[in-house]
Amino acid sequence: GQSLEQPSEVTAVEGAIVQINCTYQTSGFYGLSWYQQHDGGAPTFLSYNALDGLEETGRFSSFLSRSDSYGYLLLQELQMKDSASYFCAVRDQAAGNKLTFGGGTRVLVKP
Amino acid sequence: EPEVTQTPSHQVTQMGQEVILRCVPISNHLYFYWYRQILGQKVEFLVSFYNNEISEKSEIFDDQFSVERPDGSNFTLKIRSTKLEDSAMYFCASSGLSGNTIYFGEGSWLTVV
Numbered sequence: 001g002q003s004l005e006q007p008s009e010v011t012a013v014e015g016a017i018v019q020i021n022c023t024y025q026t027s028g029f030y031g032l033s034w035y036q037q038h039d040g041g042a043p044t045f046l047s048y049n050a051l052d053g054l055e056e057t058g059r060f061s062s063f064l065s066r067s068d069s070y071g072y073l074l075l076q077e078l079q080m081k082d083s084a085s086y087f088c089a090v091r092d093q094a095a096g097n098k099l100t101f102g103g104g105t106r107v108l109v110k111p
Numbered sequence: 112e113p114e115v116t117q118t119p120s121h122q123v124t125q126m127g128q129e130v131i132l133r134c135v136p137i138s139n140h141l142y143f144y145w146y147r148q149i150l151g152q153k154v155e156f157l158v159s160f161y162n163n164e165i166s167e168k169s170e171i172f173d174d175q176f177s178v179e180r181p182d183g184s185n186f187t188l189k190i191r192s193t194k195l196e197d198s199a200m201y202f203c204a205s206s207g208l209s210g211n212t213i214y215f216g217e218g219s220w221l222t223v224v
Contacts, residue, residue, distance in 0.1 A: 033213075042202060042218055043215045045214065048211045095166060096159040097144070097167075097213070098156050100156065103152075
């Protein structure tokens with residue numbers, strides 16, 4: 001079956017750095033995405049990694065190691081508005097573009 | 112910025128009733144999706160739709176569910192006979208052909224009583 005593991009909750013202070021790890025076991029792999037979701041809101045796309053390495057987009061970076069079935073999302077210079085849930089999601093097949101989501105990591109940023 | 116829009120934002124329905132959730136995907140996108148999220152749980156894939164047919168569906172998407180693109184802009188999810196466990200937030204999403212970036216709508220919150 002498909003499984004994605006990520007921590008359930010992380011707490012940090014403003015200005016800090018947070019790393020959210022995601023390990024996956026899926027029948028196929030075409031890429032790892034990260035989404036942010038504020039309470040009551042829609043998942044918002046943050047990043048997509050298909051190849052090994054680090055992708056940087058502003059304060060957020062995402063890393064993938066296909067050989068380790070592992071990725072992480074790095075949140076830098078944390079701001080209060082970054083308090084949200086963060087989901088990793090695997091695209092596990094070529095057809096259908098289906099995403100399988102992890103359980104989400106709730107990030108709480110404190111002043 | 113283009114966005115996926117969904118209606119209604121919230122619907123309460125009685126068990127056994129039919130529900131239609133509507134979505135307008137981003138205009139130049141080719142793939143359309145429905146996902147659902149039960150309160151406090153992860154987002155779950157229901158179905159993807161491409162070239163006027165279902166491309167992939169999950170085991171959740173059983174015979175009580177159907178999707179349709181009735182015209183050039185709308186994409187609908189019909190639940191034929193709702194059950195209590197269908198209560199969830201239903202997200203419509205769309206993407207280009209590659210599917211690398213999937214854009215979600217704000218969701219339709221369905222409450223079955």
